[in-house]
Amino acid sequence: MNLHEYQAKELFRQAGMPVNPGEVASSPDEVRALAEKYGGTVVVKAQVHSGGRGKAGGVKLADGPDEAAEHAETILGMEISGLVVEELLVSPAEKIATEAYVGVLVDREGQCPVFMVSAEGGVDIEEVAATNPDAVHKLRVDPRYGLMPHQAYWMATRLYDEPALVRQCAKVLSGLYDAFTRNGASMAEVNPLISTEDGQVKAIDAKVSIDGNELFRRPTVEALRDTASEEQGAARAREAGLSFVKLDGSVGCCVNGAGLAMATMDLVKYYGGEPANFLDIGGSSNPDKVVAALEIITADPNVKVILFNIFGGITRCDDVARGIVEAAGRIDIRVPLVIRLTGTNEELAREILADAGFEAVASMDEVVQAAVRVAA
């Protein structure tokens, strides 16, 4: 789950990190009032879950309240990477001396948090890593010890020479690690971390992604979710415990298991069709999940056929069959279903489906070809 910049900054503040001031506004008048309050030059920044806000015109400097309001007028409602800007963060402009990058995420290979820091901040860090890898310093954190003081200090000395800045930066890095672990983040970064002309190190941007698996035990973080900015079907899928990603094709897919779901999409494409979605009804399923899956898929007007591909393991085929039958009774499924069920309790499932007038095939190639035919 991605957080907005202003939310991420608040988590950073709670972890004791120095963050530039700022408040959120959702109208030009509010932006004007904030610019008046701060005085001088202010920065107006679109709050959307997307990189490249600057390039897209979503970040503007304003020399006073009028200009700030004008910018707000332009940016509010703008679309950035398909997301509509509904909130702006207004901050006083800082006198920047240097810009650095600091970030922490989970390293698959090391199976631990890994910091990436670079004295070259304010730019795309992936690009820095690609063009000038020596400028990016990596440090793995042993999860048994957490970030040790000497590690934070070592990283800080990669970014600054001046001892006072090094000390401040080491604190920032410890704070960042705290914010990362205390909130169950999968990624937390500051880009840029600035030093000001008067020798202060502070974060003027913030990006945090939360590990979805942490949210059940972090209600205050879960409360930061901006459901308005989610894609169609995502909220409903989440509530029902389904994994769902909307795509542009016409073959709705309902599969158990992420790997099989991807392979099913791939096979739809292989046979000349276009998948309408990724949808994994998950491991230990119950009929309600199937109902929810059908509701989500049928809400997409592009869908011309719904393909079930179920291989029973921990999921029992009879549960899925019951779900299909129940859903067919509860909601209006206006497109054909093509069903493949095999594995645990397969026979029972076929009986349930047959009793309700559905037929199921046993082969994946067969069912995908059938679906593509129907959608064509």
Next chain:
Amino acid sequence: MNLHEYQAKELFRQAGMPVNPGEVASSPDEVRALAEKYGGTVVVKAQVHSGGRGKAGGVKLADGPDEAAEHAETILGMEISGLVVEELLVSPAEKIATEAYVGVLVDREGQCPVFMVSAEGGVDIEEVAATNPDAVHKLRVDPRYGLMPHQAYWMATRLYDEPALVRQCAKVLSGLYDAFTRNGASMAEVNPLISTEDGQVKAIDAKVSIDGNELFRRPTVEALRDTASEEQGAARAREAGLSFVKLDGSVGCCVNGAGLAMATMDLVKYYGGEPANFLDIGGSSNPDKVVAALEIITADPNVKVILFNIFGGITRCDDVARGIVEAAGRIDIRVPLVIRLTGTNEELAREILADAGFEAVASMDEVVQAAVRVAA
């Protein structure tokens, strides 16, 4: 640094542990008022840094306010292990079903915290360990992981069978570990941890010792120090950064290094004298420490001679010599000094002492024999 029961209980409460209610009083009237407030039977407990308060008559049940006040009258001012009782903890009596012991301290061998738990609580745990070792369960905590949930649970199952009590006990143990680490304790124990007739697990006693080396960074814990209950000279020694233990003999000892200080005491005894104290002026010394050491030693009326035994390493002999000269000028040293200095800057030290009219010998046996002679 030892805490009083009521202070330890407060730390336990802060760590989320279930602790029986109670308030501190220092007069019979206050005790009467508390007994009235709680109603029913109350327990009145002497707050002194000593085990065996019960056996000494410092813990009494009272059936009402009058009896409580009577007990207070008896216990206040009582001496337990040489310590005068000045405060009482008053708590409502609990309906006890079972009594267990849980404690955590630092294990030298494992170099980690170690829990000791026993279903046989309310008695001397060292005695249980000696007479029935199988009744005491030990569990080492890997400091890299802290107390893991399964470890707390495992210990809890050693104390209780009923799942509800096990769950409560596991929480108590996690809380105890938190209280232990968060406050820089070297020992924390609950004896007894009770289960009540209505199925509640709670601490009705509490004992915590704080690692003295932690106090510099824990001002709120340092504030719990009860200087009134400290032995003579202890507070002054602590302020001056000296290690000091009062003994009963007549040969005052001022030595650098704990090992040498002990060996000096032993040698005093070996040659037929009795040491008046253990005093280590520490590693990197400065003259002020020597002055403080002399003040502390001379405050003891039993002292008939002061023996300096200094072997210079990190301590420089000249610093000690300067301290002796300065102290001789500042305070009235009414007993003879016998001095032995050798090691780093020994020559310089001898010159400084000679200039001020003091003489120093080079051998430890020599100086100790001289001191014993003077004290005899």
Next chain:
Amino acid sequence: MSIFADENTRVIVQGITGRDGSFHTRQMMAYGTQVVAGVTPGKGGRRFEGPDGIAVPVFDTVADAVAETGGADAAVIYVPPAFAASAIMEAADAGVGFVVCVTEGIPVLDMTRAHALARDRGCRVLGPNCPGLISPGKAKLGIIPGNIVEPGPVGLISRSGTLTYEAVHHLTRDGLGQTTCVGIGGDPLIGTSFVDCLEAFAADPDTKAVALIGEIGGTAEQEAAEWAGRHLEIPAVGFIAGRTAPPGKRMGHAGAIISGAAGTAEEKTKAFEDNGIPVARRPAEISKLVGELLGR
């Protein structure tokens, strides 16, 4: 032979009294797996009724289960995600040498600690978020359906669950039985990698070919391809799920996400092919390619 587990493996089941745990424990026992005990905190002292009148004792802790049953070689974990990392740590701490964690949805920071402890204690973890493994005709630890496998010469390794079944199903139907089928799990942090499994299969004289079923995200397939290119003497076949997945979107599995330009199906396919591993375009093709390489 087989890898990681066989008919002699003594197994403890953590979460044995839960819905999934009890269902799959019965399936494991019915398949012939030596389940010696179960663990569910608060349910110690009961007995778990398996199929055919066999019952096993239930304990409150893994340590008790290990102590009271004369030792266990492996633990299979079916506990909810909030407690699963702790369950792995409990098993590793009790000296169990092999832990299969079926649970999906464990917080990744919990897993950094659980994997660290498992390494410290010399415990191999399979998963989490994996279907476990099955050594056909010998034992199954996890949830892979027993009726789709057959003993034979193929070793199978997969990041997926049901996609594994799909592939195995074809192999079995085509007469290509398996030594062991291992589902290594779809999480970003898993205890046993493709390479670990390849090493084990390479050391198993009965395994004559290996099928590697990967998916988008991470670099585990690339490392496996490189290892196989250098060390593997038996033929291997690859498959990658997620060719049609858009970048930046998590495809169900926490580990299945293309970050920037890294972890794409193209990259992984290329790594396989560069190391002499043909890549199937459809799940059904995996078996075909294996058969060809084995000269069937």
Next chain:
Amino acid sequence: MSIFADENTRVIVQGITGRDGSFHTRQMMAYGTQVVAGVTPGKGGRRFEGPDGIAVPVFDTVADAVAETGGADAAVIYVPPAFAASAIMEAADAGVGFVVCVTEGIPVLDMTRAHALARDRGCRVLGPNCPGLISPGKAKLGIIPGNIVEPGPVGLISRSGTLTYEAVHHLTRDGLGQTTCVGIGGDPLIGTSFVDCLEAFAADPDTKAVALIGEIGGTAEQEAAEWAGRHLEIPAVGFIAGRTAPPGKRMGHAGAIISGAAGTAEEKTKAFEDNGIPVARRPAEISKLVGELLGR
């Protein structure tokens, strides 16, 4: 020969710019110790002026010191107690294989973590709260005065600082030089035990006798006595400080406390004597007993 450090040991000093650090670093350098660099956070880039016009570079971090000076075998730590455990962890983490920590007063819970990391990284810690070691004529790491030692056949191990000097002083005066004198430290949690030192001395062909200077508290002397009884082929002499110490009182050293009936001087003396190790009653007697055992 000597144990743990000699003239070829390349040494880094942490806290080199402090009062004690700079004083003792100059003493170490004057003794001939190969000090290659110093570390003080915030002072990187300066040079530390030793005796005889020799200067060494100062770095902000141990990692930089190791990288820029072509490696170091040992680090000696003179930093305040609040930062000393962190300094040990920094050195161990930077791959330094031997760390001598002179600092006294480090919180014991900090040390549980520092010792764990040192073990994880394969780093031997001497101390904390120790005077370090001296291999006469070769090198000194720590604060043992160089003028009281001489090369010779005796290995000395002690929990104390100045009491060590006292004992060494007598040995030297009696013509009994030393291979290495090791102060293992007076804290309850120390990185190198009596037994570790005994093992090292036992493997050193030049060490012909060992003196063990213990004190009240803990069981380290008892373990050493038992080990020596079983494995040590050269003669050993013991001494225990604290015969007159009352129980339950900490005698300066955090580790020197009699808890209940355990850790008394009597118990330790008995352990030594039961294992054939004569125990001196006065510090001056240590040298006498060593001389007798060596037939001098």
